[in-house]
Amino acid sequence: MVLSSNTPSTKYESIMSELSEYMRHRQLPIALQHRLVEYYAHRFRKTYFRESAILPILSDRLQSEIKLHCYTALVESVSILQDLPENLVNLIVSHLKSEIYLPNDIIIKAGTDGDCMYFIASGTVAVSTPTGREVCHLQDGAYFGEVALIKKDHKRIANVVAIEICKVYKLESKIFKMCLAEQPDTFKKLEKICQDRFNRTNFLEELHKKHILEKSLARKHDTD
Structure with a gap:
């Protein structure tokens, strides 16, 4: 039970429950509530993890490799990035x-x-x-x-x-x-x-x- 309570999906549900309470407490308009829920759903895709807590403990090389992997599709689809040498693409990707x-x-x-x-x-x-x-x-x-x-x-x-x-x-x-x-x-x-x-x-x-x-x-x- 302890382990299952810490799963990413459970954490996500907990955050959404907290968001619901916040919106109710602030008496936010229904339209605004829908937009907030839509944002969270798209941002976390019904799971939750803190990338800010994961990446800093990795080496610079590992961080660079992860970011390059995550941004491969973007780099391949943006024409001006394709014209740049690998070291500059790495620099840009690391700062996105x-x-x-x-x-x-x-x-x-x-x-x-x-x-x-x-x-x-x-x-x-x-x-x-x-x-x-x-x-x-x-x-x-x-x-x-x-x-x-x-x-x-x-x-x-x-x-x-x-x-x-x-x-x-x-x-x-x-x-x-x-x-x-x-x-x-x-x-x-x-x-x-x-x-x-x-x-x-x-x-x-x-x-x-x-x-x-x-x-x-x-x-x-x-x-x-």
Whole structure:
């Protein structure tokens, strides 16, 4: 009985029970409760372990091997990572931080300062201009947020919102710049991609602003 009470699934059930009590005590709205349960279910997959307690006692080499194994699919699906030498891929992987976003969660807001970029492990996000004109959808293996790391003002040029449950990996600006400083060819390639994204977003934003202005003038004309 003692052993069974410590199984990962039992720990998960205990955490979910504690979460239920917390939500009841705080009298959280039903919709918010559903989102919290959805987050926990996706985050722990009905089992529980503390990776933060497991990894630190391992050697650096073992930690590196585990992370490389866990991120193999991501590395294979992200084109810019495939262009980098193994030592830099290892460095990037060792600094990735996983985050989970639920549908309609805002991951990036246009106009804010950017200090990191993201790689999509699973899920779909919608990219839109500051005034709401949709630019595109991005899925598994795509990345976003790098434009602000390359631009001098470090401002986000678009909004990025999760369409479904998304698991992404965040890479801090200092690691991004450290790696690309040693890879001028990759930097130039990424710089061109960023410029193309920047131009497309600005073009769609200007079109959308013009459309909004025309609708406003038309309504004013009808009122007069």
